[in-house]
Amino acid sequence: MNMVTQSIDRFDGKLKVTGQARYSGDHSLPNLCYGYLLQSSIAKGRIQSMDVSAAQSSPGVVAIFTPFNPLKIYSPAQAGEEGMISGDVIPLLQNPTVDYFGQTIGFVVAETFEEARDAARLVKLQYQTQPAIVELQAGLGQAYAPKSVSGMGATVSVLSDGVTSIDEALRSAPVLVSATYNSPIEHHNPMEPHATTAMWNGDRLTIYDATQWVQGQQRNLAAVLGIDEANVRVLCPFVGGAFGCKGSMWMHSPLTAAAARVLNRPVKTVLTREQMYSAVGHRPSVRQTVTLGATKQGELTALKHEVYSTSSRVKFFAEAAAHRTSLALYKSPNILVTHQIVPIDFAPGTFMRAPGVAPGMFGLESAMDELAVKLGVDPVDLRLRNYATAEPVHKLPWSSKHLDECYRVGAEKFGWSRRSPEPKSTRNGDWLIGQGMATALYPAHRSHAEVKIRFQSDGNVSVSAATHDLGTGMYTVLAIVASEALGIPPERIQAVLGDSGLTVAPVAGGSQTTASVSPAVAAAADSAIKKLIATAVSGTKSPFSGMNPSDVSYANGVVQASGKSVPFEAVLAALDRSAVEGSGIASPGEEEHKYGFLSFGAQFCEVRVNEWTGEARVTRFTSVMDVGTVVSQKTARSQVIGGIVFGIGMGLLEATKVDPNSGWIANRNLAEYLVPTNADVPHIDVEFLNIPDTTFNLLGVRGIGEIGIAGVPAAIANAIFNATGIRVRDLPITPESLLVDQKGMA
Amino acid sequence: MKAFSYKLAGSTDEATGTGTQSAFIAGGTNLVDLMKIDVMDPKELVDINQLPMRGVTLDNNGLRIGALEKMAYVAEQPDVVQHFPVISQALLKSASAQLRNMASIGGNLMQRTRCGYFRDVIMPCNKRVPGSGCPAFTGENRMHAILGVGNACCATHPSDLAVALVALDASINLQGPKGTRSIKLDDFYLLPKDTPNREHAIEPGELITGVTVPHTNWYQRSAYLKIRDRESYEFALCSAAVALDMDAFMIRDARIAAGGVGTKPWKLPEVAQALIGKRVSQATFEQAAEIAAKDAHPLSQNGFKVTLLKRTLTRALVQVGGGVA
Numbered sequence A: 001m002n003m004v005t006q007s008i009d010r011f012d013g014k015l016k017v018t019g020q021a022r023y024s025g026d027h028s029l030p031n032l033c034y035g036y037l038l039q040s041s042i043a044k045g046r047i048q049s050m051d052v053s054a055a056q057s058s059p060g061v062v063a064i065f066t067p068f069n070p071l072k073i074y075s076p077a078q079a080g081e082e083g084m085i086s087g088d089v090i091p092l093l094q095n096p097t098v099d100y101f102g103q104t105i106g107f108v109v110a111e112t113f114e115e116a117r118d119a120a121r122l123v124k125l126q127y128q129t130q131p132a133i134v135e136l137q138a139g140l141g142q143a144y145a146p147k148s149v150s151g152m153g154a155t156v157s158v159l160s161d162g163v164t165s166i167d168e169a170l171r172s173a174p175v176l177v178s179a180t181y182n183s184p185i186e187h188h189n190p191m192e193p194h195a196t197t198a199m200w201n202g203d204r205l206t207i208y209d210a211t212q213w214v215q216g217q218q219r220n221l222a223a224v225l226g227i228d229e230a231n232v233r234v235l236c237p238f239v240g241g242a243f244g245c246k247g248s249m250w251m252h253s254p255l256t257a258a259a260a261r262v263l264n265r266p267v268k269t270v271l272t273r274e275q276m277y278s279a280v281g282h283r284p285s286v287r288q289t290v291t292l293g294a295t296k297q298g299e300l301t302a303l304k305h306e307v308y309s310t311s312s313r314v315k316f317f318a319e320a321a322a323h324r325t326s327l328a329l330y331k332s333p334n335i336l337v338t339h340q341i342v343p344i345d346f347a348p349g350t351f352m353r354a355p356g357v358a359p360g361m362f363g364l365e366s367a368m369d370e371l372a373v374k375l376g377v378d379p380v381d382l383r384l385r386n387y388a389t390a391e392p393v394h395k396l397p398w399s400s401k402h403l404d405e406c407y408r409v410g411a412e413k414f415g416w417s418r419r420s421p422e423p424k425s426t427r428n429g430d431w432l433i434g435q436g437m438a439t440a441l442y443p444a445h446r447s448h449a450e451v452k453i454r455f456q457s458d459g460n461v462s463v464s465a466a467t468h469d470l471g472t473g474m475y476t477v478l479a480i481v482a483s484e485a486l487g488i489p490p491e492r493i494q495a496v497l498g499d500s501g502l503t504v505a506p507v508a509g510g511s512q513t514t515a516s517v518s519p520a521v522a523a524a525a526d527s528a529i530k531k532l533i534a535t536a537v538s539g540t541k542s543p544f545s546g547m548n549p550s551d552v553s554y555a556n557g558v559v560q561a562s563g564k565s566v567p568f569e570a571v572l573a574a575l576d577r578s579a580v581e582g583s584g585i586a587s588p589g590e591e592e593h594k595y596g597f598l599s600f601g602a603q604f605c606e607v608r609v610n611e612w613t614g615e616a617r618v619t620r621f622t623s624v625m626d627v628g629t630v631v632s633q634k635t636a637r638s639q640v641i642g643g644i645v646f647g648i649g650m651g652l653l654e655a656t657k658v659d660p661n662s663g664w665i666a667n668r669n670l671a672e673y674l675v676p677t678n679a680d681v682p683h684i685d686v687e688f689l690n691i692p693d694t695t696f697n698l699l700g701v702r703g704i705g706e707i708g709i710a711g712v713p714a715a716i717a718n719a720i721f722n723a724t725g726i727r728v729r730d731l732p733i734t735p736e737s738l739l740v741d742q743k744g745m746a
Numbered sequence B: 001m002k003a004f005s006y007k008l009a010g011s012t013d014e015a016t017g018t019g020t021q022s023a024f025i026a027g028g029t030n031l032v033d034l035m036k037i038d039v040m041d042p043k044e045l046v047d048i049n050q051l052p053m054r055g056v057t058l059d060n061n062g063l064r065i066g067a068l069e070k071m072a073y074v075a076e077q078p079d080v081v082q083h084f085p086v087i088s089q090a091l092l093k094s095a096s097a098q099l100r101n102m103a104s105i106g107g108n109l110m111q112r113t114r115c116g117y118f119r120d121v122i123m124p125c126n127k128r129v130p131g132s133g134c135p136a137f138t139g140e141n142r143m144h145a146i147l148g149v150g151n152a153c154c155a156t157h158p159s160d161l162a163v164a165l166v167a168l169d170a171s172i173n174l175q176g177p178k179g180t181r182s183i184k185l186d187d188f189y190l191l192p193k194d195t196p197n198r199e200h201a202i203e204p205g206e207l208i209t210g211v212t213v214p215h216t217n218w219y220q221r222s223a224y225l226k227i228r229d230r231e232s233y234e235f236a237l238c239s240a241a242v243a244l245d246m247d248a249f250m251i252r253d254a255r256i257a258a259g260g261v262g263t264k265p266w267k268l269p270e271v272a273q274a275l276i277g278k279r280v281s282q283a284t285f286e287q288a289a290e291i292a293a294k295d296a297h298p299l300s301q302n303g304f305k306v307t308l309l310k311r312t313l314t315r316a317l318v319q320v321g322g323g324v325a
């Protein structure tokens, strides 16, 4: 790819900073009214009575829907592909059962948002409460092995010949480390709250909805509303961050649409920050035990990774911490991963940035550091000694793996060789300084996509698909890829996306958007050029009229033959055509079964920890990524930086606090749910190897949306150990874990 | 948010003459927040921003700060920075730049606790609804108090400024229907005991017009140390306001208070007393800090605050007094 186009500014940037980008909650329509969710204040039980009389007569109220006066909604389970499409499996408001704190138990519609909110507070509820289990610890007794985890069995084992069990392999290992790591429930907290604006025209629904998947939302809404898919159009040209919580359909969307249908008025629902803590998913809490057996030289002989993760009793979701990490990273002759689900009376969980991988890499890469310390081996060396040249389970070769290069470049840039392996050996005044590292990985996914490219008589080109820009840079990527394919500057290319009526594209999840859509851009460009030439030779008024198409060529926006060079817009003008369009598809093929596809990276981190008061702060970060071709330098860098900031949050700050007695969430706001501020984020040095993975797709692109977070909490914990000699195995790492045993006063 | 009426007060008398269903609004950063979540529901808002309760002046009577001055402005006044660094630092470590530009000194001293149970009307709370109970004792209490905890309430007082002012023996100036008065800020804040709903010794209709800090030369040797989970924009896990009067390496006098650990800004006269006449050393500071937590009653999740309090005090004392080899 050309370095100039690669480093252009994001196309949507100006629209966003000037307020011109219209998000799903920004649409005002004639006769619009506003929906507001009423949520349960208990974790488990039944609504005994619900008195809406005061609310009903409150100013501006249009309608109140409750389990006793429901909106017609079918079960999302019927929408197929359970779990991928739908966040909720029970259609809310259909019965008076309460399964979790913050469950939607009413939907109030009023002339203004404030009136709807006020009325919701006037609803008088009586519950019959039942005891609830709301946290991992309390639910361990009910843990069970699920049927499937991340497309595999709950237990996956690889044993070398003659070895009968992982424990046998561990018993004979000369060196052993084993430890348990915990991480809490975390919430995505995108800047943009979920918002839905629904309007009907006869039996056709148009809905502006904050989503990572316009076509999934279309399918799902059609199913739960009981209408034909063709009658639903989902629009979402801009998303203000998602991180997974807009990948599924949550109930506020169909409720809004169903209310608009019965009221015969457009309805808009914007969730509040508080509501988002139970209405749109979270990352489950994880307890994982990692046991490593190794030779004295540090070669792994056995790796056992046992995971418990919480899952809502009403909606299965497995945070696949071991399956997505320990089956992929290290060469070990014996590997066992297990997963158990701890059912809790809590809102449904869902995919959150690097699902499974983010907590799993905290466990695995902390354990590797513990092993390095025990052996007295450098942590980078230990990883190189266990470098997997083939995918460990099926022994497939990697499509392209340069993780060793990531370690080498990262160590060099970070100055790793100057690190003292001795804990507590570096200080600056009261601050202990430490350095740590961890590996990053994330599976490379790809799905079928179709793209259209249109040459327009105004001299511009549009490139379109039903894909998404979550703030990730897809507008920019599409323009860059089309620009390269057509030889036209990116300013003349308009990317069109976020509309379910466009050609098929997958959910913007699993870091697959660029890898899926951009290869189709190249195919669409070929097709559009062929169409342009065919059009140029066929019309009588064309300068190329009657020529043989094979004598006509196209380059850089210009049609050429026998000495004539005519810009495509002039050709179209001569023919009185407003546009010519072509489309192209790209799908994964045979290669899926022949290779392992993974992105890799190395994370290097420096921290300071106050030896009196235990605050830990990240002071330096270096990240080197092997993610295939980098299409758009700036937006790619932003993705990785954003992932690392997410990782700093996971490592040091983020935790959803749940009252153990009531299931009430204590910090449902951005003052008390801590995410990093600028002051918590140091300069982050990101480097891409930029080695194309052409086995994966034509452009050699893998994905970058999620890998940035992978390994970050472990790199931080490992650096904290190096600084203090204290191994913290519970996230987030807060001062209380670091007060012990330092100044001798504890 | 409940419906309310709004009135711009033209004079102090007009403001203080309003009824018990009214609330004064200054910057609104705490009040409006609480009104939106129904925790406060005044029938009438009396806007006091036009009243003449302004100015930051330093003379022999002390430092006077008008109640309506903004946190950001006060923090940057040269007199404050130079003579009362602990006040300037406490302000600058509060909230965010945007909030400090909006929030007033009076409002800061009157802000309500951040206890999540208090801030959510679906939960019981003795402070909000006397007698309804306190789930924090057996629930989420990591951020809660270890000092001054009664049977009814364990919520911390959130203000950083108040900790600095209480340390320095500041007085609060009040004006009400019955006239003006001035009391020690330490006495202005009440312990929760059995009536956590009564937080301040303020009478209905009374306005805070300002605060006065005694002018003592050695207050320039002072600092505010705030420990928190994240580097900025967060309330204290624990904080220390420390001022030391030193004669070479001898401590002549001291003022000390702690935040994030008490149900009110926590003055520590016994810690100060233990330092007087001592030579600075880490051991001296550690011994004195030990006294701070002697009456601590940690809850299920905040036992670490006992250690953290001692460490924070020691670190702040070392910072102000030196004395560590």
Ligand SMILES: Cc1cc2nc3c(=O)[nH]c(=O)nc-3n(C[C@H](O)[C@H](O)[C@H](O)COP(=O)(O)OP(=O)(O)OC[C@H]3O[C@@H](n4cnc5c(N)ncnc54)[C@H](O)[C@@H]3O)c2cc1C
Pocket (backbone or CB within 6 Å): A671, B023, B024, B025, B026, B027, B028, B029, B030, B031, B032, B033, B048, B067, B068, B093, B094, B095, B096, B099, B102, B103, B104, B105, B106, B107, B108, B109, B110, B111, B158, B159, B160, B161, B206, B207, B208, B209, B233, B234, B235, B236
């Ligand atoms: C996210 C967030 C983080 C924060 N972090 C911190 C922090 O780290 N440290 C910290 O100290 N504070 C922090 N704050 C609190 C902030 O400092 C207060 O909100 C602010 O100081 C209140 O001042 P105000 O002028 O806006 O008060 P208002 O909201 O106008 O009033 C608050 C209360 O004081 C009363 N009041 C106001 N003025 C007077 C007066 N003159 N006389 C009598 N009563 C009066 C009002 O009636 C009301 O009850 C934070 C706030 C937020 C929202």
